[in-house]
Every structure is written in structure tokens, then in C-alpha cells.
Amino acid sequence: MKRVYLDHAATTPLHPSILDVMLPFYKELFGNPSSVHSFGREVKKHVDKARKQVAESINADLDEEIIFTSGGTEADNLAILGVAAALKEKGNHIITSSVEHHASLDTCDALAKEGYRVTRLSVDEHGVIDLEELKSAISKDTILITLMHANNEVGTVQPIEKVSKIAKEHDIYLHTDAVQSFGQIPVDVNQLGVDLLTISGHKIYGPKGIGALYVRKGTKLKNLAHGGGQENKIRPGTENVAGIVGLGKAAEMASNSVDEMQEVEKKRDRLIEGLLKMDDVKLNGHPEKRLPTNVNVSIEYIEGEALILSLDMEGIAASSGSACTSGSLDPSHVLMHMGLSHQTAHGSLRLTLGKGTTDEDIDYVLDRVPKIVERLRNMSPLYGK
């Protein structure tokens, strides 16, 4: 059966040349980078090199501004909890948006339970925050703005540079989650003007279980875990060396792939166009300010999980913001906050393209989706009334 993977926002396949650079660390280069002897020192060099690769890929000024973590989730937690703990004398107010990834959303919720005040900025129908609302949310207690660069569900890109100007005026730290944007649109910590920035390996054709937090020099951040002196004492534990080396390479490739993404974008546009030919289908997210890989449509009268399972049986891997796919009771908080009805949000379909997606893949999907949709709609009590 043909298999078409269109769920790159969930995870990407590891690029073979990334596996190649990782393999020596599963073989002869197995030393612990903290060891004094040559088995350790050799490995340490490669960890340092990976740190430099990541730093350069996001245009950080200093290698030491990169802290390796076990993934994007940990990096988001470290940024938010770490700043909150470090600045708790200064203030207890945090500003975020209502469409963040759960790694940030739930972390802010946890802080709210601890007594921090959390403002969750609303978004417009396209998923963009309102800068005026941001400005008026700021108070003298505000210590952190955490706002994702691009949304994982609908691909909407937030105006981080503008947010940065506002944050700087008020001397407030700005963290952005660039897990989805990195490798797709330019991610430059100085141009964006952020103090902290999260990336994750497995979204950029690197390995799972590794990520990094960029922490601008001088930014106050408390470690969450305790132990050895690794990662400048901010993130202790024996390094996931193969993962780190893989992330280094992946970051290097990601920062060079913004051009390649223009090709992907063309395919994405063709896919969107094709899907919108169906009746009662509408695009979710921003028409222009969106990631080049992201397609998110709502297909009325059907439910997302049924659609995903049907697509799966045709070999197509996709995802949905339906409550049923997540096992939670409510459909995607992102779609709901963008103003979609419960029912419309239920029928959402996310297709996320990758570097390897071909025109044939798009043709195949455009052939199958309408058939499946028709079949499911014919089953639906909501349809044809």
C-alpha cells in the first residue's frame, strides 16, 4: 500500500545524514563527556561542536547560551518555571496566549495554581494575538512573556519581533517556543529579540528526546533539577551525547532549509486549494502568516478521528484537533479560541508536509480525501439536512 506521511508537525523522520553523525557515539565514542580521560575528552569535543552548531543556527552570540534538554517540553518548562523561580522576588505575573502548546500552557497553569497571575491573551479568528491587548496586560509585576513563534496546529506565526519591542520597553523577559517554526521560517534570536527560545530535535529531522533552550547571556534562570555540573549546572545529568550531536547537525540543516521550504509551500498551496474544492470546507489559521508545511481545514458534518482512521486505512497519516483523537473531552483549545464552534473544531484535519513530500503524495491525498469525506458525510445525521 502507498503510505503518505503528512504529520510532520507531530514528528519528522530522522534524516539519514543525521543518523550517520550519531552512530559513532553508539559505538567507539561512548565515553562520558565529564570524564577526565581521553575516552571522555574526545566525546566532550563533539558535544561542544554541537553546541556551536545550534548556537550558530539560531544566530546566538555565544555557544554557552545553549542548554541541551530532553526535548521541547522540558525546554519550555525550564524557561517558564526557571524564570518564574528566578524572578519571584521581582513579580508574579506572566503573560502567554490561549493557543500555546500544552508544554507552555500547562506549565503556566501550574504556576497559576501556585499563586502566580497568568494572563492568557486571546487570538483573532486566524490565531494571531493582539498587540494592544498585550500592552494593556503588562503591569509592573510582569516578569515573563511566553509566546510561541508558530502554532503547531494551525501554523499561525505570531509577531514576535513586535512583541519583543514591547517586552524590551518594559524590561520583561521574552520566551518563544520555536519548535514548529525552526527550519521552516527564519529563526534568529537577535532578529526576533528574544531572551529564551525553545527548539526540539524531532521536529527538524533530528532525533526524539533531545531539545535545547537558548538562554541569552545574563538572563536569570533557576535550574529545575539538581545533580552534576552538566549544562552549566542548569540541566544536570549525563548528556545524551548521540542526541546532542544529532541535534547539532539537525539545527545546522534546519537553518539552511528555509529555501527548500519554498518548494514545500507550493505543494502545500496546491493541497489547500484542492481541499477547499470540497463543499463546506474551510481553512483554519492565517492565510499568509502560516508555516509553509501546515494545512488545517475544518470539514463540516464529520468527526476528526473517524477521518484520521479512514485516511490511515488508505495509508495517509494525518492528525486532527478532534476531542476524540486526544482522548480529552474538548476539541482543540487552539481551534476553540480561534472562534470555531465545537462541531466545526471536531471536524478538523491537519496535514503537515515535509521535505520529502512529493507531488504524487499530494495527488494521492486529493484523490482519497473527498471519497472518504463523502462516505463519512453520508453516515452523518448532520449532513444533507
Add this chain to the structure above:
Amino acid sequence: MKRVYLDHAATTPLHPSILDVMLPFYKELFGNPSSVHSFGREVKKHVDKARKQVAESINADLDEEIIFTSGGTEADNLAILGVAAALKEKGNHIITSSVEHHASLDTCDALAKEGYRVTRLSVDEHGVIDLEELKSAISKDTILITLMHANNEVGTVQPIEKVSKIAKEHDIYLHTDAVQSFGQIPVDVNQLGVDLLTISGHKIYGPKGIGALYVRKGTKLKNLAHGGGQENKIRPGTENVAGIVGLGKAAEMASNSVDEMQEVEKKRDRLIEGLLKMDDVKLNGHPEKRLPTNVNVSIEYIEGEALILSLDMEGIAASSGSACTSGSLDPSHVLMHMGLSHQTAHGSLRLTLGKGTTDEDIDYVLDRVPKIVERLRNMSPLYGK
């Protein structure tokens, strides 16, 4: 040049058959285990299988009692901070020992700063805690005893089963760090009678950056990080699938390698015997209750780092509890708490054997060490007076 790796307590080489089981997850099986489609579901199965392998390897009753983490350090942090947070209404007293790994030691220190009361049990000259001291430390506020199963520096094994009896009588949770013991001596959560137990992949011929915390069903534990629903919401973040699968296999192999360790122990004894033939050398740690791989000796009049570097130039990888190797100001807290003088602790040499250590390796080391020691002693102002 001959290279002899005798630093297996720092990290072990990845076993080739473990790499073999990991590789598919860096290739075709790249899906996100949380995905609904088949790319995800296939991978999920393997994560489940690895969980079962780990559970069985330590004789846990239920697979779900295993929480994968990014390593031993995170698992120790999760156990200690997670119990402290979950039981903070019940009490604020934690009992540990003075010879724990930094992952536990520093975590307890952090709790002490937050207002928890921490008792650090002393150890005798061999590094063993005193059960009577433990008993008298217990109060009605005690919520957790965290005590390592075997020490990473001197290999001393603590009487966890006896501690468990005491903990149970008082209804106190018991956590043990089995990072060093697992794969060397029997580690059975029911026999040991522990509520929480830490293991780490890279100490058992598995990958770095992956570990697990065993959490007995019903044990109250608060998550430290927030985000997706992975690992029962206790430890969110996209799973390090290759690492998890590798840990599963490594754990299975570890639980089957206790016999193999008897062979290693014979080599260890020959190494100890040979080293003790030098003047002014004494064994650190317990003569019998010690890990089959651990050799730790103090060599008077010389300093550890100089010894490690000299050994390294002969191709021998070893480690030391000298302050100079760690960049800290004090030599190993473990050796100091065992009553060694500052100077004697400085001259400590740890050689930790592995499954691949040969008799020729031992011969080589026994040939080189005395020569190096003589050279360094001749340079030392303390020697020959």
C-alpha cells in the same frame, strides 16, 4: 596503543545488540507514539514492550509502574521532589545518607533550602549506614527515605531490605537509586521492598539520556514538568523512542547478567590484590559488600588527577575522587564521610570493570600502575621523608 577502559561506573559502551534494536526507530519506525495513525501506533507498541521489559527486569508487578525519564539524574529528582511535593501536607522530613550521588544529594539540599528538614545519615569506614541511627532519625514528619542501593564511587551496597522493614513499620516511602547496582547484583523491587527505584540506561550497556523511575502503584508522586499526557502525565514530552527501546533491551540483559558478573568479580579481586602489593595503598569501601566491578584504592603521597592523566597516556581510562578532577575544592564527599583524610582522599583511584574487561587488561594495568605511582611519588614532596 593498547586502550583499557576501566571507568564503567562513569558510563558503559553500548552493547551492539542494543544498538540493533534501536536502529529501526531511527529509520522506518519514526512515528510519534501519541499519533492515532499507524505510523504512531506501531511505535507505541514498542514503547509498551520496552516498558514491560523494564518492569520484568526489576520484578515490578505492573508495567505502568515504570516511568521513562531522561536519565538517572531526572529519575532521582522526580522521586525526591515528586514525593516531597505530593506529601508536603503530611510532613517535611526526608532521610538520606551522606554518601549519595549528587543527583540525590543536591536535590535534598535544594529541599532543605526550601524549608524541608533533611537528615543525612553518617556512614562507617566502609561506607555503610547505621540502622540504629536511621531508626532514631525517624519522626512523625518523615515522608521519605532515599538511600542509594550501591555507591558509585566505592561500590558499597547498603542494606536496603532492612531499611525497607523499618520504613514500612513507619509507613514511610522508600526510594533507592539502583543506577550502579542494577545489572551487577539482584535488583528486585519486591525483594528490596522499595516504593521508588531509579535506573539509568548508560550504566547497563544501554544508551545515554534515558532512564526510568519505578513507582509502586498507589505511591503519591507529583509531576515536575507539565505538558502532554505521556508517561501517565507524570513525565510529559515526546518519548525518546529509540532510547526507550534501548533501555528495554538493556534492562532485560542487565537482569540476566548477574551470573556473568561472577567472572568480572574474579578479575576485580585479582586487580585489588595486585594493587595492594604496592606500599601505602589501601582499599576503600567494603571488603565484601561491594559491587563486583568496583575497585577503589587510596595511594598515598600522590594526587588523583595526576594519576588519571598518567594512566590515560598509557591508554588506561580510570577515575578519581580527587578534588582536582572535579574542579571542585573538596575531594569526594563519599571518601571524606568514610573518614579518609583530605590528602588520602586526594590520592584515590577508581577502576571499574565491565563485561568486556579481560585478564590481559588486568595484567596491563597491574604492570603500568606501579610504574606511574613510582614516578609521581618521586615528584611528590610528601614522599620519602
Add this chain to the structure above:
Amino acid sequence: MYTEKVMDHFQNPRNVGEIEDADGVGEVGNVKCGDIMRIYLKVEDNVIKDIKFRTFGCGAAIATSSVITEMAVDKTIDEALELTNKQVAEELGGLPPVKMHCSNLAADALKTAIEDYKKNNK
């Protein structure tokens, strides 16, 4: 971790040993990490003619001891007194930050030895 020059001086330390009839001996201990360095001097016409050391310490401690003996030999007492810890570290191509206190030891040991010489020759 260490530069090649540190490793060279560590592995092939120059001027190890004692001078039996030394004109000055200086010993300093590093309270911080418990290391000890002892320097022996032979002085003629105010010039350091021979210098030897013994050190109990790490790679950096041994290398700094060794290199300072090279730096001091054939210098006048006054020139030798001007040698600084920083110069010692620079001569070795730098030391890891955590090891900077080891280089303090070498210059201090030399100074102590020179002071001892001066005292003996009052």
C-alpha cells in the same frame, strides 16, 4: 581540557627533584585543594643557577611547577620575583578556569624560596 604544552610539562616535567645544599627552599600549600609545592634554589651572584621542584597536585600543578622552573632559571633574583601567576598560565597556553588557582601556587612557591634565600644571606 589542558593545552599540549601543559600535557608536555606534566608528562616530561623539567627540573624535578631536590637540591641538597640549596640556598633557598620555599614550600606553599594550597589550602583550597590540599596541594603542596616545594621549590629549591641554587643562587650565584644574584642569579638563579639551578632550580628544582617537588609537587603533590594535579596536572596543572605539576605543569606550572615545571614551567616556572624553566622561566626562572638564569634570571636574577629581582627578575624572578617579577614572575606572575598570569605569566605562568600564559606560558602554558592557558589553563582551564577551574584550575587557575593551581598556577597561583607556582609563583608563590618561587617567591617563598627567594625570600628564604634572602633571609639566609642577610
